[in-house]
Amino acid sequence: MLHKIIYKIGVKTRNPSLNKWISFLNKTQSWSIDELESYQLKKLKELLLFAYQYSPFYKEYFDKNNVDLKEIKSLDDITKIPILEKQTLLNNINEIHTKYVFKKTLKAITSGTTGKSLSFLREESADSFNRASIFRGYSWYGIKPWDRNAYFWGFNFSLKDKIKTRFLDFIQNRFRVFSYNKKSFLPFIKRLKKVKYIHGYSSMLYQTAKLINEQKLETPQKLKMIKGTSEKIFEVYQEEVQKAFGLKMISEYGATESGIIAFECPEGNMHINMEGCLVEEIEGEVIVTNLQMKSFPIIRYKLGDYIELAPKNNTCSCGKEHRILNDITGRVGENVYGKNEIYPSFSFYYIFKNILKNDNLKLSYQVLQNNKGFLEFKIGQELTPKELTIVNNEIKKYFKEDIDVTIKDKVKFDNSKGKFKSFISTL
Secondary structure, eight states: OHHHHHHHHHHHHHOTTHHHHHHHHHHHTTOOHHHHHHHHHHHHHHHHHHHHHHOHHHHHHHHHTTOOGGGOOSGGGGGGSOOBOHHHHHHTHHHHSOOOOOSOEEEEEOOOTTSOOOEEEEEHHHHHHHHHHHHHHHHTTTOOTTSOEEEEOOOOOSHHHHHHHHHHHHHTTEEOOSOOSHHHHHHHHHGGGGOSEEEEEHHHHHHHHHHHHHTTOOOOSSOOEEEEESSOOOHHHHHHHHHHHSSOEEEEEEETTTEEEEEEOTTSOEEEOTTTEEEEEETTEEEEEESSOOSSOOOSEEEEEEEEEOOTTOOOTTOOOSOEEEEEEEESSOEEEOSSOEEETTHHHHHHHHHHHHHOOOOOEEEEEEETTEEEEEESSOOOHHHHHHHHHHHHHHHTTSSEEEEEOSOOOOOTTSSOOSEEEOO
16 A cells, blocks of 8 residues: 555656556557557657657758658658668757757666667656556556566666665565575565566576576465566576466567567567557668657667567457567677678577477577687587587578587576676677
8 A cells, every 4th residue: 555655646746647648558458450550640740740840850850851741641651751870869869859848858868788878858748658558568467556576677786876776666666686696586586475576687587487496485476477678588488487486477678769669468469559659670670760759759760679570460369459579589780700701690599499499499598709700609508419419500500611609508697787688799
């Protein structure tokens, strides 16, 4: 009851339009695909006109590229607008911000996992919409915003930031572990008994499940949802999580600048948050338009991920007609260098996907490259000679003799430094 009261006070002070958006999204989740697309077109037209009128960058950008907003009459017409690259966004932060005076704005900062962090202002309505989108996804699993939860995420170890983090965790009825060694983990796991959901880095959720299984620890009885985000969810993770908690790990996909892009429903499909964003797949890359944010417009932005968008006629047994995102295959822009050729880093995704599909071998992995023409594959599981041959052969299908490979199994990955990266290159 206390945290429900704290939540309601927080809504009134920080996100006064939150409840309005929650009511709206609860209604629109039963809309037909035609109704959803009609709403998207309406919001797109509003956004483009607003950006042209109030953003110095977009006025110049549209004029320079001969974009006539009167010609945007369908969602397909969005292709008449040039794609926005991340570097262009970073170079024009001040000019992209609209000159409209909003009643309230909140500072947003991207994680900077690609080495380039972005800081911008997001108006209260857009911030509330994003939170409402998350809470709608939670509601599919019977979760209330004030429910007790455990959180795995990055944090600062300085005393000041630690105190601030603990305070923020308290008001959101959550707790987290501040050290990832087993000694700290055991008391943390005991506290999981009363939580309704666990969320955060998928690699840490996996490590927690492994420890519970290895030591045969008691598992939470009230748990309704385990949500992994910000990292790839390997199939081997699901095996351990299912064994430890009796639930699979579900996925949420989004970014600070784009908002929530997709959320997994109980039937296992990633539904695109169509009321909040317009998603395009161009040559495998995701291009996103944030339909709700006007303080810092994000229009046809190349986010930096490879995705697989399901055909429009794909339906889900949950009844929602929101478009489905089949897969997020990896980051764009990370090249693998052979002796003579260059390869995309998402090749690793397909290598291990094929190994799972053809040989039912579930593996967690990390690939390192420090020199051209050489890769080091680290595998979390122990491999038999036969399995080692399977992995080697699949790798050779993609790189042939252009890259020399070493494979190390039974590797304990260091997940204590934040986000886990499946490919690390120093080149």
